Amino acid sequence: MTPPRPPLETSPGAAQPAPAPAGATPSTGYFYRFSPGQRLLHATLFTTFLGLALTGLTLRFSEARWAQAFAQVVGGFRAILFFHKSLALILTAAFLLHLAIILRRVFLKREFGLLWGPNSLVPQPKDFLDLGSHFRWFLGLGPRPRFDRFTYWEKFDYWAVFWGMAVIGISGYSMWFAPFVSRLLPGSWLNVALLLHGDEALLAAWFIFSIHFFNTHLRPGSFPMDTVIFTGRLTEREFEEKHPREYARLKAEGRLADLRAGPAQPWFVVAGKIIGFAAIAIGFVLLVLTLYSFF
Numbered sequence: 001m002t003p004p005r006p007p008l009e010t011s012p013g014a015a016q017p018a019p020a021p022a023g024a025t026p027s028t029g030y031f032y033r034f035s036p037g038q039r040l041l042h043a044t045l046f047t048t049f050l051g052l053a054l055t056g057l058t059l060r061f062s063e064a065r066w067a068q069a070f071a072q073v074v075g076g077f078r079a080i081l082f083f084h085k086s087l088a089l090i091l092t093a094a095f096l097l098h099l100a101i102i103l104r105r106v107f108l109k110r111e112f113g114l115l116w117g118p119n120s121l122v123p124q125p126k127d128f129l130d131l132g133s134h135f136r137w138f139l140g141l142g143p144r145p146r147f148d149r150f151t152y153w154e155k156f157d158y159w160a161v162f163w164g165m166a167v168i169g170i171s172g173y174s175m176w177f178a179p180f181v182s183r184l185l186p187g188s189w190l191n192v193a194l195l196l197h198g199d200e201a202l203l204a205a206w207f208i209f210s211i212h213f214f215n216t217h218l219r220p221g222s223f224p225m226d227t228v229i230f231t232g233r234l235t236e237r238e239f240e241e242k243h244p245r246e247y248a249r250l251k252a253e254g255r256l257a258d259l260r261a262g263p264a265q266p267w268f269v270v271a272g273k274i275i276g277f278a279a280i281a282i283g284f285v286l287l288v289l290t291l292y293s294f295f
């Protein structure tokens with residue numbers, strides 16, 4: 001699980017607003033949402049995932065003209081497999097590190113709020129109620145639910161990646177080390193692993209390149225690009241609108257000021273937007289090409 005509120009490693013001097021960097025546009029107020037560690041984890045996840053999807057789907061649709069053209073540019077299908085395996089190692093390391101951090105925080109630091117409560121990514125009864133209210137709101141039958149730190153669809157995205165990593169990872173390493181694995185398991189497992197790996201990868205790529213991209217960047221309120229995962233901060237208005245329950249809770253507890261931030265460096269915001277748009281563009285092209293080749 002992504003840790004709850006950053007333990008203010010991002011806000012020097014806790015209650016003091018961070019000074020605005022030179023050249024930054026003055027703002028009425030920004031608040032930290034993600035710590036540098038969380039942003040680094042997401043950056044590693046999305047760059048390796050994009051690379052793995054690009055190389056993996058090229059292998060899967062190796063008879064398609066676009067896949068052959070791409071493989072030729074990269075240096076052939078052997079090179080594609082080499083990059084796929086190299087990126088898999090980086091993603092596995094990031095996943096294991098994330099898991100170790102969570103386990104340490106729960107078992108050694110006894111931060112049980114990670115497992116249950118308003119800051120947890122574990123689904124709570126409120127998430128199921130929010131899902132119902134949200135659909136009623138879509139139909140104009142009720143008010144918009146007041147979301148807390150993580151909305152139900154953010155939790156869904158998190159767990160989809162978490163279990164997806166387990167399925168894709170176990171099947172991927174089984175194929176990678178096939179001679180060793182076939183000494184432990186029947187050979188038919190390798191056929192199952194190939195099916196599991198390819199289909200789970202396709203599902204994950206289609207989900208991320210359509211629903212996740214829409215939910216995070218393209219929906220009203222975030223369009224055309226939500227930079228919070230790059231800069232780690234959102235404006236006070238965004239905070240109040242997107243996470244009203246968390247905002248009200250922190251305000252009532254007098255903890256809101258701890259999260260005050262200065263605006264991000266303008267070059268950092270621009271870089272975030274360029275990287276974000278590039279990722280969306282690559283994802284969208286892959287979505288169209290694989291849908292075309294699949295059907």
Ligand code: HEM
Binds near residue numbers: 088
């Ligand atoms: C720990 C992570 C991963 C490992 C160890 C891994 C390993 C592998 C290996 C060894 C192959 C080649 C199988 C063969 O020899 O035919 C492969 C193929 C493939 N990988 Fe991965 N992979 C990982 C993650 C991913 C991810 C995240 C995606 C996409 C989102 C992905 C998509 C694919 C696809 C589509 C294929 C082709 C499957 C087919 O031919 O049907 N992989 N992977």
